[in-house]
Amino acid sequence: xxxxxxFLNSAQSExxxxxxxxxxxxxxxxxxxxxxxxxxxxxxxYSDDKAKPVLRFFMWNPPAISIGFMQPMKQIDDAKxxxxxxxxxxxxxxxxxxxxxxxxxxxxxxxPKHPMASLSVLETYxxxxxxxxxxxxxxxxxxxxxKGSAKIGGANPSCFSSASRYELMVDGKKLVGSAQRRKHRxxxxxxxxxxxxxxxxxxxxxxxxxxxxxxxLENHSTxxxxxxxxxxxxxxxxxxxxxxxxxxxx
Numbered sequence: 718x719x720x721x722x723x724f725l726n727s728a729q730s731e732x733x734x735x736x737x738x739x740x741x742x743x744x745x746x747x748x749x750x751x752x753x754x755x756x757x758x759x760x761x762x763y764s765d766d767k768a769k770p771v772l773r774f775f776m777w778n779p780p781a782i783s784i785g786f787m788q789p790m791k792q793i794d795d796a797k798x799x800x801x802x803x804x805x806x807x808x809x810x811x812x813x814x815x816x817x818x819x820x821x822x823x824x825x826x827x828x829p830k831h832p833m834a835s836l837s838v839l840e841t842y843x844x845x846x847x848x849x850x851x852x853x854x855x856x857x858x859x860x861x862x863x864k865g866s867a868k869i870g871g872a873n874p875s876c877f878s879s880a881s882r883y884e885l886m887v888d889g890k891k892l893v894g895s896a897q898r899r900k901h902r903x904x905x906x907x908x909x910x911x912x913x914x915x916x917x918x919x920x921x922x923x924x925x926x927x928x929x930x931x932x933x934l935e936n937h938s939t940x941x942x943x944x945x946x947x948x949x950x951x952x953x954x955x956x957x958x959x960x961x962x963x964x965x966x967x
Contacts (some may be wrong), residue, residue: 720757728771731959733964736831737905739774748781748806748817753854755905756809758826768828774955777817778805780915782869782922785812785876785896792874794922797886798824800809803922810907812896813876816922819913819940823849829902840895842883844965845906850885851891852961853910856949858941860885860892873926875919877911884934890939911940912948 728739733885743754755773762768781804782793790805793814797902798805803816825845827834833841853860863880876894882888895908910918917937920931942948950955 719963720760720949721753722757722761724754730822731774731963732768733959733962736770736966738962739769739771740921740955740959741775742774742952743772743775744764744909745776745859747779748777748783748804751775751777751822752806752808755824755826755873755907759898759900759903762828762905763901765828766830768903770828770831771824771826772959773824773826774821774951774958776820776951777822780816780818781853782816782919783808785899786810788813788874790925790938791960792848794924799894800924801922808907809919810898810905812894813878814874814919814923815876815894815909816916816919817909818915818918819897819911819942819948820916821912821930821951822908823910823958824905824907827904831904838899839882841904841906842895842897846868846883846885846893846895848962848965849908849910849958850961851964852958853885853892855957855960856945856954857940858887858892858944860887865892873930873933874923875926875934876909877914877916877938878930880937887944888959890937892939892941892944898958911938913940916940 880891
């Protein structure tokens with residue numbers, strides 16, 4: 718596979734802790750482009766000794782449903798998605814289905830030499846969630862780390878129906894859903910930070926458990942507009958999150 722890293726040309730360099738990180742602020746692009754970029758970053762991380770840690774922010778156009786690396790495609794109604802102009806993409810990370818529309822999405826890629834890459838999966842989740850929480854608090858969003866199970870099982874196909882350990886909650890409801898992948902000791906973590914209520918439409922495009930998912934999403938998850946009364950400007954959001962990472966790792 719030839720790694721296309723042209724999008725790195727727009728990256729900004731920031732000192733975070735003892736390391737130089739690359740910050741990528743992408744516009745809203747297609748689900749395939751988004752996943753291809755994160756796959757390329759992961760491959761760069763493990764194949765190039767000069768690879769740097771990357772913090773990437775992105776959005777989605779058109780709306781898309783992403784499913785986890787091992788999730789059955791049959792859980793999503795492909796025909797209905799096509800009728801409504803919704804892409805379906807498979808993430809390189811695990812977890813369950815998310816409807817991406819009004820949200821700010823992040824990814825973190827760590828080369829094997831980075832100290833966090835030598836931590837366990839849960840320890841890395843904890844460290845990155847702390848940084849995300851600091852960033853959200855910069856926006857006056859009182860995010861806290863979940864004390865849930867290390868793993869979320871069951872047949873429910875929705876990511877935001879439940880929280881696993883160290884995911885981010887506000888008032889007991891899930892705001893951020895994250896998933897991780899490791900390859901050749903490099904780390905890719907992807908996560909959705911929900912800004913508006915459109916993610917609830919996931920239930921409309923499932924082939925099973927639709928009503929259960931709808932009820933659980935309404936009862937167990939939340940979004941920024943509901944918390945703040947508005948959605949922050951994208952650039953303001955990115956600035957707050959980068960400052961959160963600097964605080965966590967500085």
